[in-house]
Amino acid sequence: MAWVYLLLAGIFEMTGVALINKLHQDKNWQALLLLLAGFGASFLFLTLAMKSLPMGTAYAVWTGIGAAGGALLGMLYYGESKDWRRVFFICLVLGAAIGLKLVS
Amino acid sequence: MNYEWLKVFIAAFFEVFWVIGLKHADHLWAWLGTALAICVSFYLMIMAGKRLPVGTVYAVFVGLGTAGTVFSEIVFFGEPLKLIKLLLIILLLAGVIGLKLVTGKKEADVQGVE
Numbered sequence: 001m002a003w004v005y006l007l008l009a010g011i012f013e014m015t016g017v018a019l020i021n022k023l024h025q026d027k028n029w030q031a032l033l034l035l036l037a038g039f040g041a042s043f044l045f046l047t048l049a050m051k052s053l054p055m056g057t058a059y060a061v062w063t064g065i066g067a068a069g070g071a072l073l074g075m076l077y078y079g080e081s082k083d084w085r086r087v088f089f090i091c092l093v094l095g096a097a098i099g100l101k102l103v104s
Numbered sequence: 105m106n107y108e109w110l111k112v113f114i115a116a117f118f119e120v121f122w123v124i125g126l127k128h129a130d131h132l133w134a135w136l137g138t139a140l141a142i143c144v145s146f147y148l149m150i151m152a153g154k155r156l157p158v159g160t161v162y163a164v165f166v167g168l169g170t171a172g173t174v175f176s177e178i179v180f181f182g183e184p185l186k187l188i189k190l191l192l193i194i195l196l197l198a199g200v201i202g203l204k205l206v207t208g209k210k211e212a213d214v215q216g217v218e
Contacts, residue, residue: 017158017159017162018158020150020153020158020161020162021153021158023150024153024154024158035150039146063166063170066162066166067159067162067163067166070158070159070162071159071160071162071163072159073159074157074158074159075159078158080157080158080159080160081157081207083206085202085206086157086160086203086206086207088202089199089200089202089203089206090159090160090163090199090203092195092196092198092199092202093163093164093166093167093196093199093200093203094163094166094167095195096167096171096192096193096195096196096199097166097167097170097171097196099188099192100170100171100174100189100192100193100196101170103186103188103189103192104174104177104183104189
């Protein structure tokens with residue numbers, strides 16, 4: 001069950017990141033509330049997942065799904081650059097961050 | 105442009121505070137400070153996404169926050185310093201610098217076309 005929570009946390013995080021784009025596009029309260037709800041749900045499920053999973057692993061998986069998924073959604077739906085150098089550097093930053101969370 | 109990046113860097117700086125706060129806070133003021141740091145870091149990160157690509161901003165925010173947290177744990181909380189941690193931090197910083205370089209260039213290209 002902890003892994004299901006973790007997966008949900010990652011998906012909500014990814015949604016939250018995508019909603020930042022929506023907020024800047026729509027500039028209304030609904031978008032802001034959705035954004036806060038997205039990040040809120042993400043933290044809630046992360047906390048639940050951490051009750052039984054090691055903290056480093058949980059953080060690493062959560063960051064990976066949230067940030068990579070968020071970047072992917074940005075490229076698919078919000079016209080963010082698909083330049084290979086950008087994708088490469090995002091992967092480098094996230095790969096290193098995930099590594100740090102796993103070894104810490 | 106640089107001002108927008110500054111927001112991301114300050115957001116990551118505050119992220120370090122709240123990550124450490126969530127782990128070590130043990131009295132009311134520490135919890136309030138942690139909550140304040142969460143608000144400041146998320147506000148700046150979200151605002152930086154107005155002019156910079158959100159995917160880039162979030163990756164840098166999370167990445168620098170992680171590097172800063174690992175660094176602080178070593179310096180202030182006596183976590184062991186391992187070579188692998190240093191290497192990953194250097195790799196991460198290289199990625200952030202790379203992102204800043206390509207993003208700046210992209211923006212200039214777009215403005216040139218329009």
